[in-house]
Amino acid sequence: MDKDTELIEAAESVRELAYAPYSNFRVGAAVRTKSGEIFTGCNIESAAYSGTVCAERVAIWKAISEGEKDFEGLAVVADTPELTPPCGVCRQIIWEFCGDVPVTLTNLQGDFETLQMKELLPRAFDAKFLK
Ligand code: THU
Numbered sequence: 001m002d003k004d005t006e007l008i009e010a011a012e013s014v015r016e017l018a019y020a021p022y023s024n025f026r027v028g029a030a031v032r033t034k035s036g037e038i039f040t041g042c043n044i045e046s047a048a049y050s051g052t053v054c055a056e057r058v059a060i061w062k063a064i065s066e067g068e069k070d071f072e073g074l075a076v077v078a079d080t081p082e083l084t085p086p087c088g089v090c091r092q093i094i095w096e097f098c099g100d101v102p103v104t105l106t107n108l109q110g111d112f113e114t115l116q117m118k119e120l121l122p123r124a125f126d127a128k129f130l131k
Contacts, residue, residue, distance in 0.1 A: 007075040014040035029055035034070035039063035056090040071098035091121040
């Protein structure tokens with residue numbers, strides 16, 4: 001798949017809105033639907049810490065709550081020399097709601113790498129085990 005510049009730019013732009021007064025670690029994410037729409041999310045922290053939500057989940061929850069079900073890919077941006085990957089909880093959620101989509105990791109220097117969700121979360125637990 002070609003580099004999705006529009007998706008990366010959307011993630012970069014929403015990162016500016018991150019609410020991260022405790023970690024000062026700002027993350028932006030953007031998810032593309034199969035119909036071509038983009039939904040964005042930034043991390044939003046809570047003083048009770050455990051209420052914090054990562055950028056990836058904010059983007060996916062926004063899309064799901066607008067009735068979207070089919071996703072094509074996701075981009076994540078943070079200001080780190082080593083590209084920041086989604087945390088474990090987000091990998092689970094991306095897998096469950098987006099499936100084996102390409103996930104592009106980027107930083108503010110323009111480095112990027114695209115990985116499939118199957119590489120990021122091998123042997124995932126999901127709904128098929130609950131049948
Ligand atoms: N964070 C994300 O939003 N996405 C990631 O992929 C890694 C971590 C956020 C959560 C928290 O607000 C801050 O980064 C530090 O962990």
